[in-house]
Amino acid sequence: MTAVGEDACSLSTGEPDFATPPFLCRAAEGATKAGHTRYGPAAGEPALREAIANKLQQDNKLTCGPDKIMVSNGAKQTLYTLFQVLLDTGDKVILPAPYWLSYPPWFTWPGGRSVIVPTRQDENHQLDVSFGAVALDLAERTFVVKGFSKNWAMTGWRLGYLAGPESSWAKPWRSRAKAPATCAALCNMGAWRC
Template sequence: MKLAARLAEITPSLTLAIDSKAKAMKRDGVDVISFSVGEPDFDTPAHIRSAAEAALEAGKTRYGPVAGEPQLREAIAHKLQTDNNLCYGPDSILVTNGGKHSLFNLMLVLIDPGDEVIIPAPYWVSYPEMVKLAGGTPVIVPTTIDSGFKISPEQLRQVITPKTKLFVLNSPSNPTGMVYSPDEVRALAEVIVEHDIWVVSDEIYEKILYDGAEHLSIGAVGPDAYDRTIVSSGFAKTYAMTGWRVGFLAGPPEIIKAASKIQGHSTSNVCTFAQYGAIAAYEQPQDCVTEMVQAFAERRQVVLEYLNAIPGFTCPRPDGAFYVFPSIHKTGMKSLDFCESLLETKQVAAVPGIAFGADDCIRLSYATSLDNIRQGMERLADFVQALL
C-alpha cells in the first residue's frame, strides 16, 4: 500500500513510545518507575468533576458550537483579560481538543508550503512535525545550558528571513522548565514587531511557577506585539485534566474564524460536558492549583538534590513546569541509548533529549509521587555511577 508522502517527513513521538514501552513492562509485572510523560498524577479536582457530572445530568451530551460553548469562551476571555492583560473577546477564542489541537489548527491556517517557522531547541516534540504537516519548514535554533536554554533576541534576529512566518515561544518550557523573564519577553517582542512576523505563545504551563518566577504573555507587552500574537493553552497541566482534551486558541478574529473552519471539517466541537468542567476550572476558586504547585515545588527540590549529587550530571534549576533537563554529556552516551539502557537495566523510564532536539540531555518529569522520585533517582544514580 502506498501511503501519503507527508508521512515520510514525520517522526513518531518518542515520549509516547517510551511511555508505551514502560507501561507494557508494568503489565508484565516489571517494577518500572516512569519519569517519561508530562501528566500530573493528581486526580482532577472534585468541583471540576462535579460540574461535568451535572452537565451530563442536564443533558449536555449533544453537538455544540464548533468554536466552543459560549460560556466557556467567555470564561477564557475573562481569564486572559484578568490574568494575562490580553484583551480578547469571546469571538477571539476557539475551544479545541487539547492544547496540541489548537497548535495544529493554527499551523494549518497560517503556514503555506515554503513558509519558515522558527523553533528554539530544546523544543516540545510536536512543534516541528506540525510545521512539516502544514508544508512549512521548521528552522531550529539551538540554545545551551549556559544560556538557560533560552533564545536571545540576537539569535532570533539572525535567523529571520523573508520566508519567516511564525516564531514559536514556549514559556514555561517543555522540556526544560525554563521561564523567560518579563524583560526577556519584551526584548523578543521588539524583534517580532521589528520584522513584522507572527508569534504563537504556548502558555500551557503558565500557572506552574517557582521561586517568584513571573509569567508575562508576549501579547501583553504592547499593542504592536498584541497584534502579532496568538496564544495557545489549555486545562490539562494546571488542573490535572489531561484526558479531558480541552484547550484553546486565542488571537485575531480572522485567524480564529479560519481555525474554526478547519475544526468544523475535522473534529467539530469539543466534548460538550467536558467543557462545563473547564468552565468550573476557571470560574471557581483556584486553591487546587496552589496545592498542586506546592507539591510540584517539593518534588522539584528532591529531584534536584539527587541530580546534583550524581557525578558528571549538570542540571539547570527549572523555574516552571514539572520537568528537569539534565545533561548526560559526560557519560559519553547519546540520549536514546542512555534511556533504553536505563529502562532495560534499572527499570526507569526517561525521555531521550534527541526527541526535543538536544541529544546530550534527557527529560525527567517529576509529576509523580515523592516515593517514586526517591526510588527512581537512586536507580538513576546507580546507573550513572556504573558508567563513569
Template sequence: MLSDRIQSLSPSLTIAISSLARDLKAEGKDVLSFSAGEPDFGTPQKIKDEAIKAINDGFTQYTAVPGIPELLKAVAGKLKRENGLEYAPSDIIVSNGAKQSLFNLFQAVINPGDEVIIPAPYWVTYPELVIYSEGKPVIIDTDEKSGFKITAEQLKNAITPKTKMIVLTSPSNPTGSVYSKEELESLAEVLKGTDIIVASDEMYEKLVYGIDFVATASISEDMYQRTVTINGLSKSVAMTGWRFGYLASPNKALIGAMNNLQSQSTSNINSITQKAAVVALNGEVDAEIEEMRQAFEERAIEAVKLFNEIDGLSVLKPDGAFYLFVNTKEISNDSIEFCKELLQKTGVAVVPGIGFGAEGYFRFSFATDIETIREGISRIKKFVESKKA
C-alpha cells in the first residue's frame, strides 16, 4: 500500500525522545528533558504585537507563494546588512520553517543516484531528506580533533562525478561547531571548477559565543553563486511554533522550480507570521536576541564545566547553538542503550548520538534554566558513577 519513498523515511529520534519524556512526565514521573531543539524563551512582545495587529487588520487571506513583498524585502535587507550578501526579493522564498526550505531544495535538484556530502555529526533530517529525494548521502565523519568540522582534504576525497551537493551547517546542531572564514575559504577552494551546490544551513547564526559568524555565500563570488542560504527565526528569535524559514539563491531557475513546488504543496506560509517576521528581520528585537544569546552563553560555560568534572565523560565547549555533544565512549559506545537507561533510572532525557550519525555521544540541550541544567547534570553524574562502580 505504501510507496517505497515514504517507507524509506525513519522517524526523528529527537522528536521520539521528546515525546517519550513528555509521556513519562504525564504519568507523574520526575522527568527533566534536555532533548528539545527549542529555546525556552518567549517570542519577543513586539513580534506578538505585530501578529495581533495583522489579525485585527484582517490580514488573513492567501498571499503570494514566496511571501509578501515587504517580507521578501526585509529578508533581503537582513542578508545585506548582517551578512554582506546582495539578493533581490525575487531570489528569496519563505517556507514553513527551514525544514521545508531544505525539502524544497532537495526535491528540486536531486536526481536518483545523486550524491550529497553530509559531515557527521549531522542534523537528523539531512540524510533522511536526501534518501527521500532518491539521492545517496555520503557521510564524512568528524571528531573532537577537528572541532567536529570537515577539512578541505576530506571534502576533496569525498567528491565523485556523482556529487551534486554538500550540506554545511554553521553553527552546528548537534555539536555547536562554527566554521571560521579561513576554514570556509579552504572548502571553497576545493569546490572551484565544479558544479556542486552548497546548502548552507545558518539557522543558529545569532547564537555564537566568542567567535564571529561568517555566511558561507560571503566567502567569494564563486561561493555566492553555488550556495543556497537557508535560515529562519525559530532559534534566534524563539519563533519555533510560528514556522518561518527562508532560503536565498541568485539562481533564478532554481528559485523558480522551488516556487513551483511550494505552490503545489503548501502555497504561502501563514499570513500573520509573515507580518510578524518583518519586525524580527528589520532588527527591532535585536536587544532581546542579545539577551537570549548571553543567557545561552552563560549556561554553556556552566554546563561544560560540570560535564568535564564527571569522570568518564567529556565535552567540547560549543562556539554556537544551544547544544553540547557529550562523549560517553569511556562508559558506553551504545548511545541508544545509554540514553534509554539514563531516562529510566534518573528521569533525564537526552538524545542518542547515533541519531546524528555519531556513536558514543549524546546531545544535551541547554535551552532551559540553569538550575534545571545543574540538577540534570548532577543526576547524569550519579548515573555514570554507578556505571563505573
C-alpha cells in the first residue's frame, strides 16, 4: 500500500509510525561527543537505573532500588533471558493471547510449557485473574520488564530493563553478565531522560 502512496500503518514488526523524540537524539549525540562510546557497566549506567527506579516509584507505586534494576538489549531479550534462567522442566508459564510469536518456544527450550489464556479486545486484553489467589508470595517472584522501543520510537536502540526482587534478580544478572551481548553504553546515556 505504501509503495503506491497510500497512508498505512504496518503492525507487522511493531515499528512506531513516529520518529524518536528530538531530545533523545540530542542526548545520544551529546553522549557520543562526550566520549560515551565504550563498554558501560554490565547492569546499565547508574543514572539510567536511578531514573528507572524513580519512574517505577512515581508511576507504578513500586519500590525497587537501582541495585535491583538491570538495563538490557530490550524487553524481548530480557524476557528470553529470564525464561532460560528461571524455567525448569515442567514449569508452566501463563501466556495471554494474543501474544508475540517468539514467546512459546522460549518456554519449551528450557523444558517449560505455556498455558495460553485468551483475552478479549473489549476488555483491553486484561487477564481475568486474581494474582493474590495464585500465590501469597507472588511479589517475591515478580519481575517488571519494560522496553523503550515502542513508546519512544527507539526500536533500533535495543533498550529495555528488568526490575525485581534481589533474591530472584541475582541469578539472571550473573547469567546475563556472561551473555554474548550487553546494552550499548551510548543507548543508556540518553534514555534516562525518558
